[in-house]
Amino acid sequence: MPDKETSKLEPSQMKTDTEEPRIGVYTCYCGGNIGFVIDCERVADELGKLPNVVVTRTDMSMCSDVGQTMIEEDIREHGVNRVVIGACAPSLHEQTFRGTVSRAGLNPYFYHHVGIREQDSWVHSHDHEGATKKAIRLMSAGIAKARLLEPLEPIKLSAEKHALVIGGGVAGLRSAWDLSRRGLKVTLVEKSPFLGGHMAQLEKTFPSGEEAGGLLGPLIANVVSDPNITVHTYSEVTGVRGYVGDFHIQITQQSRGVDDTLGEAAMQACKTEVQDEFNYGLTNRKLVYKAYPGCYPSTPAVDWDHCPDGYLELEIDGRQIKLENQPKTFDINTGAVVVATGFQPYTPLKGEYGYLEHPEVLTLPQFIRLLTLIPEGKELQLNGHRVHNIGFVHCVGSRQIEGIHEAQEDGQVNNYCSRVCCTATLQAINELRQRYPDLNIVDIYEDIRTYGRGHEEYYAEASANQVLFMRFHGEEPAEVVRATDGDKSPLLIRVKDYLTWGEEIEVPVDMVVLAVGMMPTSIEDLIRLLKVSPGTDRFLLEVHPKLRPVETAVPGVVLAGTAQGPMNIKESIAAASAAASKVAVLLSRGKVELEPFVAHVDHELCTGSGECVEVCAYEDAISLKPVSMDGKEVEKALVTSANCVGCGVCVSACPNLAIDLQGWTLKQYDAMVDALVMDMSAIGVKHE
């Protein structure tokens, strides 16, 4: 096991001399992002005139190895002991440069980053002169701060080598398994009574044609037989406290209502039926149910959502039995959280392509279930009517255009592509063609997006097998209307087909299948508890699609699978494994490091008035505690660094100016403000 301790210098061992600041100022062209707008050479020249600035340099990309090496050399060889970099936003590369500075043996917090791209060149791209002046101003404020920088230590916390996975679909299962294989302990929480998520509802899966059950089964078996993984079904996260490395999670679990001895009999005895969500309402199921044959766990569960009073009375073997939901709540301690809460198929609005208006209109997930309900060799029927003509419509609930498509309740349209529906539709079409060679199949699409490895083959097969394709433009969605009485087929699809001159065509059909897209599972509560954010498409947002594609802005909370955006199984698996990798990076050493930008109380000045505690919005971040001073017990404000987010509200509330933010002190702010309003010409800087 190579978890070796490295010989890297700890910040405390690095140079932290508080002698005269010798500031190095580095202005980045950022390719041309900054350099094409801001005159970086002039910025460097002018800033070189400021006191304490001993070198100024520019580079095409300061974050490249060449740029970083230059900075390192200046620190090592020219005695630079404060570094100011003007470049992209600090969120992008602050960490990069902190590494540079510490590699050169200087405390990494003797570095200040000024954003002159997002804050300057990008927003003033047409005013080169103004942007250059602004850069000089912003960076001189950075230099003023740099003079007052103090050495800091990252906050080191021990970390639980344990991860919580939320969601027991293929992504969550896979993350859990990978984490365990890496040597971490895992708790998996699944909201429904059964594992498997939407993959369990599929039959054949593209691109390999393998049965979903055959793929999912072994994964579930691996997870549930793994001694490092604890699975809680019918459970939800109901409380979150703590921080990366040491989260305290409250889990609430519904009763199953029955156990193995009672289960089968209770299923028999239950007479009440509700729509079976597993078959998307095409069939009914009992209130005591198993989601699907071979489901895991195999013990049935009671559907409490449909038992309004929280109990269900059944007569079993002549006995009256009351099954009751007694939710149980417990806590776990974990180092990181993987959110794998998955997707929901888009539910068309009433009337959208005739949905819910005409019983002959189904969604693709429904249709996939329907195919499994019709035995091999039996004809394709819907509500007793034989289907001769069938039409598929792509992009339902995806790629919507504001003003053209009806908005959903929240006023939004889904303007993204759901990426799986094209191939899933063509797979269903090919399956249909094989089973029903005489069926007339029309596929109405905008673009066919069979992009993946082995996907194009489905398109080719459909094209070669008498599937009639029609292509609409996004602004002119097709319509589904009832045919006039006496027509052979009950419905008409009205579409402007651009494969034939954009003519409006009416296609008589017996059944319409809507290739609905994906929406994220609604998890408002979880979003609030974990403080993660959704993007404009409502899927959970990653920090940066390329730099940190599976991490959220909350340290220790990562994403897996379709909770982040539409994906197929392979992509969900890849994302789940990548999430496991990130968690392993975080936790495998048993400790995590946090930025030291937290509040710090000067106990000499603190009178224990407690105003800070009042205003602080974060749990356990600042509190009054007895401390002994000059032999006496007195109440003083104390900061729990790990819980402090460094928002600074307490700083402004303290009547005694006893609190400061490390790395962002009031003195540093004063110096920055002074620099921003200073008359630069007085010190020889050509500015105005």
Add this chain to the structure above:
Amino acid sequence: MVQEKIRVDTLVVGGGIAGMQSALDLADQGYQVALVERDPSIGGKMIQLSKVFPTLDCCSCITTPKMSAVAHHENIQLFTYCEIQAIEENDQGFVSNALQKPRYVDVDTCTGCRQCEYACPIDVPHPFDRYLGAHRAAYVPFSTAVPQKALIDMENCILCGKCQRGCPANSIDFTQKEQPFEIESRAIILATGFEITPPDAKKEYGAGQFHNVVDALVMERLLAPTGPYGHVLRPSDGKEPDSIAYVQCAGSRDKTLGVEYCSRVCCMYAIKQAMLISGALPLADITIYYMDIRTFGKGYDQFYQTAQAMGIEFVKGKVARINEDENQNPVVRVEMIDEGSKVVERMHDMVVLSVGMLPCYDPQPIFGVRSAEDGFVLTPSINMAPCVTEHPGIFVSGTAAGPMDIVDSIVLAGAASAEAAAYLEANDGNRRSVKSTTNAARVTAHA
């Protein structure tokens, strides 16, 4: 200097974004990694790009810090200009025979100052700039190369010794020889990436003979701030183009080339380039001829909508042929599908072929890993184990496993390192036991 034998946990072959990310993800967990790259610098194709979709980040802002992180990581040993020639397996894992090619430059003393390049008299078309720019026979690969060290291109060297006289660090060493060495590892990740469709693939599109019909990687270089011209200009004569057309699926979804798959990235990169061109040349007309626009990724369709709103013309049409007029203007013959499949000829200043992705390395002979029919590395369980090859202990990452963009490459790279880590843990005799002590039922469902 190269040691004769090194021992690591994982060998990563290929230093593009996927290989770098896999190496970093493993090294950050504390595993020892050797990264072997056949080119003189890491970075792969990504470092050649201008800006990258969908965020339009400048490419070097994303790539160069990763390159630097790889070079400085205490758990990564980087070997550039190096190739694996054979592997053997024993009960400890793999022994790979690596060959360090000679740079003819002492990398320990070279500072990358490029004085040798200035001294060298010979200009060589630069592959990094898709041959539109030049490097000298003595050269530093490119401005952000890692390592930032010179090398000598012996194929084009006249051995005049000028570089040696120009070098202030006395680093030129013509006596260097190939150096074989061994890398022992317990797992291997193949991240050998992709190639683009060769320029002469499509006879109908001029077989690479028309100077103003370029591939999209050329356009990336033209758009890059460090590019060969510093502007978007026609290679035939330096004219600033006012009308630029993209031909989609040029080398993908094409039975005649034996490439039936979709290359996944070309729709997006064409739209990206179109947007960047309209930034650089606001007056230029840009047309994209396509069959299907496949902007399927997160935020990608919105990107497409933005491009439409910017006035970029999207024409559903099959480009049958490209000819050249007497002024070297490409003339595109296209079946306009939205207009009843009318065939028209349209002249542009420049045509960009949205070339596809082809596999660039067949690992079968050396690594005993087969490729699928599409030529990319075979992953038998494509849905459930997208990084696992037929060969136990050998995994695949990035575009070596099929066309994909950077986001997907980075995610797959993370997945490959998860697979490799799991494999290392399972095959480590003296690993620290983390197995649970109890074997009680761990699936809770309370009655």
Add this chain to the structure above:
Amino acid sequence: MSEKEWAETLKRLREEHKETVARSQALLKEQQAKRKAIRKALEEGPRTVPEVADLTGFASHDVMWYVMAMKKFGLIEELEMDGEYYRYQLTQEKAK
């Protein structure tokens, strides 16, 4: 390595790499001739690539490559655009 040893090493290597050296020498000759002609065309003042092509008789794409290479190594510099083309001049022009 002494100057003499160095010269001998080079000589030996030239022998070893006979073929590539011969080919590269021929290439260098051609390059020198072309660069000279281009320099000459620019001596009278800034020109666009097609103008240089006209003056030298070289194919314009070839001129483009040479001009860009010379620009990269500081021998030529770019001036403002003239219509649809940039003009280029010899770097020494500025010094004069």
